[in-house]
Amino acid sequence: MKRIIKKSGLLIATTMLVLAGCQNDSASKKVDLDKESTGPVSFTLFSADPHPQWDKMESPVSKKVKEETGVSLEAEFDVAGGEQKIPLMIASGEYPDLILPKGNAAKLVEAEALIDLTDLIDKYGPNLKKVYGDYFNRLKWSNEDEGIYILPTSQVNQTYWAPGxxxxxxxxxxxxxxxxxxxxxxxxxxxxxxxxxxxxxxxxxxxxxxxxxxxxxxxxxxxxxxxxxxxxxxxxxxxxxxxxxxxxxxxxxxxxxxxxxxxxxxxxxxxxxxxxxxxxxxxxxxxxxxxxxxxxxxxxxxxxxxxxxxxxxxxxxxxxxxxxxxxxxxxxxxxxFQDTGYLGGWGIGISVDNEDPVRAIKFLDYLASDEGQILQNWGIEGEHHEIVDGKRVIPEDEMKERNNNANYVKQTGVGALKGFAPPYGDGVVDSTGQTYTIASPDQIKDAYTETEKEVLTNYNxxxxxxxxxxxxxxxxxxxxxxxxxxxxxxxxxxxxxxxxxxxxxxxxxxxxxxxxxxxxxxxxxxxxxxxxxxxxxxxxxxxxxxxxxxxxxxx
Structure with a gap:
């Protein structure tokens, strides 16, 4: 048992003493910013959201990510929003390496189950800092505690072209x-x-x-x-x-x-x-x-x-x-479509049980990098998109697969890891002047069925x-x-x-x-x-x- 936190009065006093002792033993844990493993590493991950297209990192895109980072994920996706699983984690004091707790982050922070990522980001997260940009201060937990425990995973500077x-x-x-x-x-x-x-x-x-x-x-x-x-x-x-x-x-x-x-x-x-x-x-x-x-x-x-x-x-x-x-x-x-500005809050954290937080933050930083985001949005060059006159282009038959194949994400890995690190939103352009995502008004309109186009035309x-x-x-x-x-x-x-x-x-x-x-x-x-x-x-x-x-x- 690596981590035990405060419990309610429902537990008997002797158990409380044991819990308190375990908590004190682990409370002094600090992240060694210079300690990093070499070679392949596998992290456990828990997400409070289901992922029906999870590819177990066996798809072409996810294999490419493993090749570049040396990291693979053993993931569990909840169908109940983490409402039962996260309290059980806290009660046991044992946590997966990476956690996407949705609305239950406060419970984990209160339990001291998540590490403060501030120093890790400062040393190993240039792409994370670049993506968040002027919104970086929104990552602070509270006025009383300015630590960063969660990396928000909603799109940064998103332009919405479709009603949600x-x-x-x-x-x-x-x-x-x-x-x-x-x-x-x-x-x-x-x-x-x-x-x-x-x-x-x-x-x-x-x-x-x-x-x-x-x-x-x-x-x-x-x-x-x-x-x-x-x-x-x-x-x-x-x-x-x-x-x-x-x-x-x-x-x-x-x-x-x-x-x-x-x-x-x-x-x-x-x-x-x-x-x-x-x-x-x-x-x-x-x-x-x-x-x-x-x-x-x-x-x-x-x-x-x-x-x-x-x-x-x-x-x-x-x-x-x-x-x-x-x-x-x-x-x-x-x-x-009312604008909220950038949303902090929901996202991914690294738990105190993670034995290699440096590799973990580097993995998340890679997903936030230009290369990582292009992989997640466009796929692999020569397989899911082509370069024509210096621009990324998705062939017509591939786009048809994207639009019509219900298992496209799982089979190709395009987008399978997209919710695990902060992405640029639709409309944001990279150094070549192209958007990071494939979503654009023209792309969205091209993806409509003929019936949809007919309906929209009749509504002017x-x-x-x-x-x-x-x-x-x-x-x-x-x-x-x-x-x-x-x-x-x-x-x-x-x-x-x-x-x-x-x-x-x-x-x-x-x-x-x-x-x-x-x-x-x-x-x-x-x-x-x-x-x-x-x-x-x-x-x-x-x-x-x-x-x-x-x-x-x-x-």
């Missing part, structure tokens, strides 16, 4: 209905209703109107998060942040959102909501969407991307989905993004995104948030599935439950975190 989330309709729906305006939930509902009446079955199976997903943490993606986006608020996780006062409020307590959930209740009462929405598992949801019989979704592109690819691969262009900036009423604007736009309010329509959020502000592990705030989320998982489906006459009663119970869980105290503490971040970032 919204209300989705099959292309054949709008096509068959004459391309109606899809702006409000009433428009969305009418399209589903009219199409379902005309098409009670698809490919011999009963047509499903709107399907949601409530499988564990995914309830936030398709069921609860859309409530704030549909009512004119940006994505700040479980809290709404007042842009003037920076006061935090659990977003379900907004009156506007109650009406959004009332609309979902109406959809259920009208028979337009999938009856399996709150019992289906993620794989069942993907299989259902991949079958082509689900008319509408409210989801993030990354969550249903596998099903979208499957439909494309099966030649069902008309069953693929377009994405629309639907809101409750026209008074609201969809904040999908060239890209799905064009349907949305643009980032210039909103001010930059000075606090970034509140959802990735670390919450102190074991704090009262964390406990209240967990209680509140448990209440949300119970009461929101109950409210949606209730008889319409009972909706207000169920909702009142929901609000009372949150108050009993001390939600106002959580709001007060979260407000302090938001204001602390503003101070840390010099805002």
């Amino acid at each position: 989330t919204g209300f989705m309709l099959q292309n054949d729906v709008v096509k068959q209905l004459g391309y109606p305006e899809i702006r409000t939930v009433k428009d969305f509902e009418k399209a589903i209703k009219d199409y379902k009446e005309k098409n009670p079955s698809i490919d011999g199976q009963p047509t499903v109107g709107l399907s949601l997903l409530a499988d564990d943490w995914r309830i936030q993606i398709t069921t609860t998060n859309p409530a704030f986006l549909a009512t004119g608020a940006p994505d700040d996780g479980e809290f709404y942040i007042d842009p003037e006062t920076f006061e935090a409020k659990m977003h379900y307590r907004r009156a506007e959102e109650k009406e959004y959930f009332r609309w979902l209740n109406h959809m259920n009462d009208s028979g337009l909501l999938d009856k399996e929405s709150f019992v289906q598992k993620y794989d069942q949801y993907l299989a259902k969407v991949s079958s082509g019989r689900v008319i509408g979704l409210i989801d993030a592109d990354w969550e249903m991307a596998e099903a979208q690819r499957a439909l494309r691969e099966a030649g069902k262009e008309e069953r693929m989905y377009g994405m629309y900036p639907v809101t409750l009423t026209e008074e609201f604007e969809h904040h999908n 736009v060239e890209m799905w993004k064009d349907l949305y309010p643009q980032k210039e329509d909103f001010p930059v959020k000075p606090w970034g995104a509140a959802f990735n502000i670390p919450v102190p592990g074991g704090s009262e705030l964390e406990l209240i948030m967990q209680k509140s989320l448990d209440i949300v998982k119970k009461r929101v489906p109950e409210a949606i599935l209730a008889k319409p006459d009972d909706f207000d009663k169920v909702w009142d119970t929901f609000m009372n439950d949150l108050e009993k869980a001390d939600v106002e105290k959580a709001e007060e503490e979260y407000t302090k975190l938001v204001k602390s971040r503003l101070e840390l970032w010099g805002k």
